[in-house]
Amino acid sequence: MKSDTKRILFFVPEWPALASGVLHSQVLSVARFLSESGFECLFVGCEVSDEKATEAGKKVFDVYGIQAFIYGIHSEKHGYVGRLLTARKVYRLTQALVRSFRPTHVYSRSLVGSAYARRIAADSDVISIFDVRGASSEEVKLKRASGGLRYWYIRYLEKKEFRKADRLSCVSKNLRGYIGAQVGRKTISVIPSCVDQNKFFFDREARKEIRAGYGLADDCKLICYCGGLSAWQRVGDIISLFEKLTGSNTQYRFLFVTKQTQQLQKLLGTTTLSKESYFVESCAQDEVYRYLSAADAGIIMRDDTVVNNVASPIKIGEYLGCGLPIILTKGIGDFSELIPQAGIGLLLDEAVDLVGQVNAFMCRLDIEEVRNHCVKFSHEHFAIESYLQEYELLYS
Structure with a gap:
C-alpha cells in the first residue's frame, strides 16, 4: 500500500444496511466511486440481526466492491436515543478494526454519526468529515408546531457538529449559507445528491413500448x-x-x-380523475428509468420552507437524467432558480393560475429538443464523476 493512499472509514450505523435506499444511493455508491478513483474505503454499519448483517456485508462487497463490517445490533425502538445508543455500541466494537484499517478520514452523515465519527478520528489523530444533508432542527420544527424542547436540543447538537467536525460537505449552496449563518464557517464543500447515470437515462425503445401499452397517441402529454x-x-x-x-x-x-400503489389508488378514487387518464406503477429501482423515459415532463412540489430551501432532492436528477423537463415550485434547494434559467423546466407561481402556466409550458414544449438539454444538465450537475475534484479536495 502506498503511504499516501487516502483511506476513508464510512461510519454510518444509524440505518439498516440492507433496507435503507438512501444508504445505498447516497453513501455506498459514493464509496464505490471513490474506491474506483484510487481511495481505499471501508464501510461500518448495522442491521437488525446477525443473519441480516452477514447478508448485508456480502451485498455491499458484491454490489459495490467495498469491504464492510456490519453489526447485527440495529434497533428501530426509541428513535433518536436508540440511534445514539447503537452508534455508541458500534464505536466501541470497531476500535480494533479502526486501528487495523488506519483511516486518514472518517465519514459520517448525521448528527449521531458525526458525534462518534469525531471520536474515532480523534482517537486515530485523523480528519472527521460530516456530510450535512439538511437542516435537522428545522425538520423538527416542521413536524412540531413550535418545535418544543426537542427542537432546541437538536439545534444545539447541530451547531455543535457544524463547529467541531474537521470538515463539512453539504448538498446545496443554500445549505452552505445556512450553516455559515449558524456557526460562521465558510469553507464548506458543496456536492449535491448525485444520480447513477447508468441507472437513470433516456431509453427510446422503452418509451415506445410503454406508451404503446398505455395506448397513448403521439400528441398525448404524459406528466x-x-x-x-x-x-x-x-x-x-x-x-x-x-x-x-x-x-x-x-x-x-x-x-x-x-x-405505495394501494394507498395512491385509494386516494385517486376520491378524485374526479377518470381511470383512463392516469397510470399507477410500482417497479424495482433499476426499472424506474423505463417509465420516466415514457413521460414528457416530471413534477415535484414542495412548500417554501427552510427545510426545502436547503435541500437537494435526488428526484430532480433522476427526472433530468431520463430527459424530462421539470415542473417545480419555488424554494427547492438551488434548483428552483437553476432549472428555469437553463430552459429545462417551469417554475410555478402558485399565486396565479397554475393550469394556464402548465398549459403554456407544455404547448410550447419540444420534447425531442429539450430532452438533450435535460440529459446534458443532469450529467453536468448530478453525475458523481463531475465532482471528483471536490472529493479530492475534501479528502486531501
Missing part, C-alpha cells in the same frame, strides 16, 4: 410524478393540479411511479 406519498411531497396538490389540467385539455395523461 409523471415519481416518489412517495408523505405529506411534505404534496401529492394531494399534484393530483389537484392534474384534475384541473384534464378539465382544460383532454390530451393530458398522468403517470405515478410509487411503492
Whole structure:
C-alpha cells in the first residue's frame, strides 16, 4: 500500500444496511466511486440481526466492491436515543478494526454519526468529515408546531457538529449559507445528491413500448410524478393540479411511479380523475428509468420552507437524467432558480393560475429538443464523476 493512499472509514450505523435506499444511493455508491478513483474505503454499519448483517456485508462487497463490517445490533425502538445508543455500541466494537484499517478520514452523515465519527478520528489523530444533508432542527420544527424542547436540543447538537467536525460537505449552496449563518464557517464543500447515470437515462425503445401499452397517441402529454406519498411531497396538490389540467385539455395523461400503489389508488378514487387518464406503477429501482423515459415532463412540489430551501432532492436528477423537463415550485434547494434559467423546466407561481402556466409550458414544449438539454444538465450537475475534484479536495 502506498503511504499516501487516502483511506476513508464510512461510519454510518444509524440505518439498516440492507433496507435503507438512501444508504445505498447516497453513501455506498459514493464509496464505490471513490474506491474506483484510487481511495481505499471501508464501510461500518448495522442491521437488525446477525443473519441480516452477514447478508448485508456480502451485498455491499458484491454490489459495490467495498469491504464492510456490519453489526447485527440495529434497533428501530426509541428513535433518536436508540440511534445514539447503537452508534455508541458500534464505536466501541470497531476500535480494533479502526486501528487495523488506519483511516486518514472518517465519514459520517448525521448528527449521531458525526458525534462518534469525531471520536474515532480523534482517537486515530485523523480528519472527521460530516456530510450535512439538511437542516435537522428545522425538520423538527416542521413536524412540531413550535418545535418544543426537542427542537432546541437538536439545534444545539447541530451547531455543535457544524463547529467541531474537521470538515463539512453539504448538498446545496443554500445549505452552505445556512450553516455559515449558524456557526460562521465558510469553507464548506458543496456536492449535491448525485444520480447513477447508468441507472437513470433516456431509453427510446422503452418509451415506445410503454406508451404503446398505455395506448397513448403521439400528441398525448404524459406528466409523471415519481416518489412517495408523505405529506411534505404534496401529492394531494399534484393530483389537484392534474384534475384541473384534464378539465382544460383532454390530451393530458398522468403517470405515478410509487411503492405505495394501494394507498395512491385509494386516494385517486376520491378524485374526479377518470381511470383512463392516469397510470399507477410500482417497479424495482433499476426499472424506474423505463417509465420516466415514457413521460414528457416530471413534477415535484414542495412548500417554501427552510427545510426545502436547503435541500437537494435526488428526484430532480433522476427526472433530468431520463430527459424530462421539470415542473417545480419555488424554494427547492438551488434548483428552483437553476432549472428555469437553463430552459429545462417551469417554475410555478402558485399565486396565479397554475393550469394556464402548465398549459403554456407544455404547448410550447419540444420534447425531442429539450430532452438533450435535460440529459446534458443532469450529467453536468448530478453525475458523481463531475465532482471528483471536490472529493479530492475534501479528502486531501
